[in-house]
Amino acid sequence: MASSTRVDLDGNPIKPLTICMIGAGGFIGSHLCEKLMSETPHKVLAVDVYNDKIKHLLEPSTLPFADRISFHRINIKHDSRLEGLIKMADLTINLAAICTPADYNTRPLDTIYSNFIDALPVVKYCSENGKRLIHFSTCEVYGKTIGCFLPKDSPLRQDPSYFVLKEDESPCIFGPIDKQRWSYACAKQLIERLVYAEGAENGLEFTIVRPFNWIGPRMDFIPGIDGPSEGVPRVLACFSNNLLRREPLKLVDGGESQRTFIYIKDAIEAVLLMIENPGRANGHIFNVGNPNNEVTVRQLAEMMTKVYSKVSGESELETPTVDVSSQEFYGTGYDDSDKRIPDMTIINKQLGWNPKTSLWDLLESTLTYQHRTYAEAIKQAILKPVAS
Numbered sequence: 001m002a003s004s005t006r007v008d009l010d011g012n013p014i015k016p017l018t019i020c021m022i023g024a025g026g027f028i029g030s031h032l033c034e035k036l037m038s039e040t041p042h043k044v045l046a047v048d049v050y051n052d053k054i055k056h057l058l059e060p061s062t063l064p065f066a067d068r069i070s071f072h073r074i075n076i077k078h079d080s081r082l083e084g085l086i087k088m089a090d091l092t093i094n095l096a097a098i099c100t101p102a103d104y105n106t107r108p109l110d111t112i113y114s115n116f117i118d119a120l121p122v123v124k125y126c127s128e129n130g131k132r133l134i135h136f137s138t139c140e141v142y143g144k145t146i147g148c149f150l151p152k153d154s155p156l157r158q159d160p161s162y163f164v165l166k167e168d169e170s171p172c173i174f175g176p177i178d179k180q181r182w183s184y185a186c187a188k189q190l191i192e193r194l195v196y197a198e199g200a201e202n203g204l205e206f207t208i209v210r211p212f213n214w215i216g217p218r219m220d221f222i223p224g225i226d227g228p229s230e231g232v233p234r235v236l237a238c239f240s241n242n243l244l245r246r247e248p249l250k251l252v253d254g255g256e257s258q259r260t261f262i263y264i265k266d267a268i269e270a271v272l273l274m275i276e277n278p279g280r281a282n283g284h285i286f287n288v289g290n291p292n293n294e295v296t297v298r299q300l301a302e303m304m305t306k307v308y309s310k311v312s313g314e315s316e317l318e319t320p321t322v323d324v325s326s327q328e329f330y331g332t333g334y335d336d337s338d339k340r341i342p343d344m345t346i347i348n349k350q351l352g353w354n355p356k357t358s359l360w361d362l363l364e365s366t367l368t369y370q371h372r373t374y375a376e377a378i379k380q381a382i383l384k385p386v387a388s
Helices: 027-038 051-058 079-087 102-106 106-117 118-130 180-202 235-244 266-277 297-312 326-330 345-351 359-383
Strands: 018-022 043-048 067-072 091-094 131-135 206-212 249-253 258-260 286-287 294-296 319-324
Touching: 018 027, 018 079, 027 043, 027 051, 027 067, 027 266, 043 079, 043 091, 051 067, 051 286, 079 118, 091 118, 106 118, 106 180, 118 131, 131 180, 131 266, 180 206, 206 266, 235 249, 235 297, 235 359, 249 266, 249 297, 249 326, 258 297, 266 286, 266 345, 286 345, 297 319, 297 359, 319 326
Parallel strands: 018 043, 018 091, 043 067, 091 131, 131 206, 206 286, 249 319
Antiparallel strands: 258 294
């Protein structure tokens, strides 16, 4: 696509960029790479340890944009090539993270190293070489809402000022140290503070993204099929796995936590606006979520059960859900936030962006993909006799 046909939000021509994308082979990275290849002239230096989710973009014989994306198999923990790639690029996007709640309790050390220590060189190289950085954080940095500390029957719990999360105003409230679930949020908050400080003191051009439950095709893995049998992915893939195997969906502590969910394709639109409008995005932290798609985890399970029945043609289970304790499901040290509703004022003002896709529609699209991709493989795995 000719770059002259594309302009930014202020009407200026968008120049082709070279983007170093760390974590390009993951869920978000694969969708972002697709978007950049199909709709922009930008080049991508795709950095990751796996490329399964972007293999379709790397085949030179099948697609015209294969010369604009190159894969670099690098573990950023210990690879001197990273700085060279950052120097070659105009912009670095860091998506690398351990980001599944099951790991925060059982692997808190890895979680802290992955989300803080391993990100330090990325920030350092960008700052020292005068390169722009888009750093992916998490909505978990907000921790618990102020409202959750009010009495259960307090009318203030209904007041948005006690639970809507604002980038520049809301405090970050974590549980005690022995609740190791907060190791992820704490590490992410600390790297945010470092990025912000590099901007304030050394002029680093940065944007920080706080995703609020981005879901869609290629998210995480299905245990025993394209991930470890004993692995515990995030809620969408967990529930998908149960539906595919016709097992009840496990609701942790009754599924009372409330979440907002956004379709990955809507979220990627927001990221593209950040990439191509640095004058509007630099120096900002952006919530990226869909406050209109708020449900309890129990309601999500019920909706996914109905949607999956529609897309698969299978009847709903007689017992669609089963309650489990967080101790049983996640292990010791689990704790959670009650609600996560993003305030959208800043991203709307700076980038004019709003999410579009309803929860039902995004679940229908995602579960159609899950059924097409995994149903047959799971059927074969169930039929296969276990070796004695």
